Amino acid sequence: MSTADQSPFSIRPEDVQRLESSQPFNVLRSYLAVNATNEMCPEHACCSPEPWLLHRDILHALIMPVVQLFHRASRLAEAALCSSKAEDLEMAFTGDARSGFLWLQCFLADEEDWCQSIGCPACIVTSTLSTEQHLRITFTALNLAEESSYASGPSQSLPSLPFFADALRYAIDTDPFWESYPGASSTFEASAQKLTAHIHALMDQCGEIEALVSDYDATPTDSQTSSQLVKFQQRAQPVRAPSGFLRIGAESKCPAVKPSRMARRQQRMRQEEQMLLQQLVAQCWGQVALAGAVPGARDRAHVKALMRGADSVTSFLLGTGSSTSFGEKRRRSLTCP
Structure with a gap:
């Protein structure tokens, strides 16, 4: 002891x-x-x-x-x-x-x-x-x-x-x-x-x-490096990225790496851009349909309200808005001014 x-x-x-x-x-x-x-x-x-x-x-x-x-x-x-x-x-x-x-x-x-x-x-x-x-x-x-x-x-x-x-x-x-x-x-x-x-x-x-x-530039004749690369590729199988991880393009064969704050912001901006493009296409097709099939101004305002959301529909039904009030500008954000 x-x-x-x-x-x-x-x-x-x-x-x-x-x-x-x-x-x-x-x-x-x-x-x-x-x-x-x-x-x-x-x-x-x-x-x-x-x-x-x-x-x-x-x-x-x-x-x-x-x-x-x-x-x-x-x-x-x-x-x-x-x-x-x-x-x-x-x-x-x-x-x-x-x-x-x-x-x-x-x-x-x-x-x-x-x-x-x-x-x-x-x-x-x-x-x-x-x-x-x-x-x-x-x-x-x-x-x-x-x-x-x-x-x-x-x-x-x-x-x-x-x-x-x-x-x-x-x-x-x-x-x-x-x-x-x-x-x-x-x-x-x-x-x-x-x-x-x-x-x-x-x-x-x-x-x-x-x-x-x-040795990333090693030629295939380097047997030792080639075998190590094969072992690494076999170990790094494709993984499903959890929420909060950046996934762009094809599924990567490297271990998932948590993205930076800038990468997450860019991903959010891309998603918002896609949503805005979808809304724009819907509005364009809606305007084409209105021009050819809806003759009345009040009916056209009703369709526009449906495309712009529930708040516009409510104001239209209650009579608190006009056909020109449905086009109010949306709020600005840092990601999409």
């Missing part, structure tokens, strides 16, 4: 020695020693900084690749949507990829300092056990790190950290808060497996979008 002076994570000496023999991890530690905050806060000033710094560096090595993945996905979404609004970026992804992107977007917005290792190292380490979201992303980062270590050579990536998963489970089971919830660590790992699958989907769709925004 951890105390205010002791880290909640317990790592065996042989695992620490293996970390210290890893050149990529030593490069990371050297970078953090210069650029990160290494001073302890007043609450942890009496603690020995070495264990806290080591555990902070391990967490940074786990979390930072996930943060970089999110930033890359955000840049690709901005390029694909031509929008820098944070609320629009999710539209570039579908399905599980969108769920993973939204989860990372919300968490990183709330915990930016923790993800960037900003602040007291001891506070960063203890915050890992503070919420279910912190534990979920930590287990997810462990899953991704283990898969990455298998995909690349040992000299090209950070060492595998399965020992830290055991330390994390032990810290949860002995934590004063989480120990009152039996099986909490298993629950967190299950939710992390789901988030890991969503991030894998996000990585796949990032590759497809990157093929569109960076």
Whole structure:
């Protein structure tokens, strides 16, 4: 069980020695020693900084690749949507990829300092056990790190950290808060497996979008780009746009994107223009019919009232209007002066 002076994570000496023999991890530690905050806060000033710094560096090595993945996905979404609004970026992804992107977007917005290792190292380490979201992303980062270590050579990536998963489970089971919830660590790992699958989907769709925004002029001889384009087209099936979404011409094969205020105003103006043209055609045909079939002035006024609406008919029937009063100008509007 951890105390205010002791880290909640317990790592065996042989695992620490293996970390210290890893050149990529030593490069990371050297970078953090210069650029990160290494001073302890007043609450942890009496603690020995070495264990806290080591555990902070391990967490940074786990979390930072996930943060970089999110930033890359955000840049690709901005390029694909031509929008820098944070609320629009999710539209570039579908399905599980969108769920993973939204989860990372919300968490990183709330915990930016923790993800960037900003602040007291001891506070960063203890915050890992503070919420279910912190534990979920930590287990997810462990899953991704283990898969990455298998995909690349040992000299090209950070060492595998399965020992830290055991330390994390032990810290949860002995934590004063989480120990009152039996099986909490298993629950967190299950939710992390789901988030890991969503991030894998996000990585796949990032590759497809990157093929569109960076290699849009690739020739059909580029087999890799062509296959990515085909995958993206298969994923982006035609969708029925909900109310409030702009739909012009043929049904698009790209994900529906919410239009801007100007686009909605232009759509409203087109609809109003069509309605006015229909009224104009009806009035023209009505005038032709009146000229040839209705000889009386009062009958012609009656037909004009029917074409202009219920208010004109009422005034005609009550005798409050004349045959010349039915042609009053309609109210002006911003869309159609």
